[in-house]
Amino acid sequence: MDVPLPLLLGSLAVSVAVWYLVARHRGGGEAGTTKKAKARPLPPGPWAWPVLGNLPQLGAARDVRAGETVGPLFRLQFGRRWWRWGRQLQQPAAQLRRRARGQLPGPRVRALRRQVRCALCALHLFSGKALARAPTVGRRVFAAADGGEAGAREFKEMVVELMQLAGVFNVGDFVPALAWLDPQGVVGKMKRLHRRYDAMMDGIIREREKAAGDGGRDLLGVMLARMRDQQPLADGEDGCINETDIKALLLNLFTAGTDTTSSTVEWAMAELIRHPDVLAKAQGELDAVVGRGRLVSESDLPRLTYLAAVIKETFRLHPSTPLSLPRVAAEDCEVEGYRVPRGTTLLVNVWAIARDPAAWGEDALEFRPARFLPGGAHAAVDVKGGDFELIPFGAGRRICAGLSWGLRVVTLMTATLVHALDWELPEGVAADKVDMEEAYGLTLQRAVPLMVRTKPRLLPAAYAYAAE
């Protein structure tokens, strides 16, 4: 049925106005706020428009330096939702899970997450044993039989699209009256993307079932066996892991582990190319530890102190998940004397915290790996969640499940690129003019890809060994 546009817009305007009046009357949707908690003020925030809240300011998201003018804890309001942003707004994050799977975690999902994180991943994916046997038991997901390169390229495009969509500020999430219109087409695109992922995961699972008996000790083999044997999720729990759970977990691991690591390596190389003195020192260390006759290997990493400092400094200035992942306040609480109502979406701006001169000194914005070297001002600071001024992997019980793996992969990839190649900028581009603009999305990508020229710097035998 065709509804005339003026009528449609008229009814929309009326519904928005009615909804707004009702929302104001109810106190902005802060259901469950106790009298005592209400006595405390809400955190300060920039002035908000009626109905739209701070939505119009998001166009210039990077310029909303509210943390500098309003204070380290501040709120943004969109429709009926309140958002608190730690220190400084950098990008909006999206309710990824809700969009992708159409639900927020209930008790079953929480039990599953515990089981998967503690029992399955810890034992069969991230343990020293699992990592050591990965090359022999696991297999390349995009082997020639699956379409090889083309399959890998398609997967990469899907990850990039997912991260971009997840970073889009979806108006429908915050102005429920507009959700059915899907004005930016975000939900439609997410659903199409979800179907593509589903088909890919189906292929991986079917192939593994066909090859029964082969590689049963890796994470996927273990999960499929648990599903087949109907093992309960946890003691006293009725539910068992099912195929949708397995697909969701694979999707989670594939997406959480790819974009984050590759973008960190790209930022590391960009910083090194901008700082030829740092690059030369890192190459000098690699030459001294590894020599030029072979490629660097994982067992060399503990002796590469300077390279470790380069990686920490890259994580500090370019954390791949700049606002970490959103949390929702399960109950009313108080932070620094301010009231945080139940249901508030909370974001910690790890990007801004790691650039705060109060924690890092006057040279906070400069790339200075030496600060992490023995004797440096931040020698004792690590990225593993114990030092809150540097938390690129998050902190606490929901810290990145793949921390040690991610750290190893980023360090080894950067070490290999630094050691095996000499790096030059295209003619006419000065090192201090390399574009360091950040793109918009859930993860922190470069806005402009890094363009460089490389040439080999090791003895020919080292590359022959790599090609074997």
Ligand code: HEM
């Ligand atoms: C440079 C590498 C990486 C960085 C910077 C990174 C960062 C993060 C961050 C900030 C979170 C959110 C933590 C929080 O909510 O407080 C996270 C969660 C997660 N990461 Fe990573 N990550 C990296 C690599 C990986 C890898 C290689 C994997 C696995 C293959 C992985 C798997 C996960 C998973 C499963 C979660 C969700 C944990 C949960 O919600 O319980 N990550 N990561």
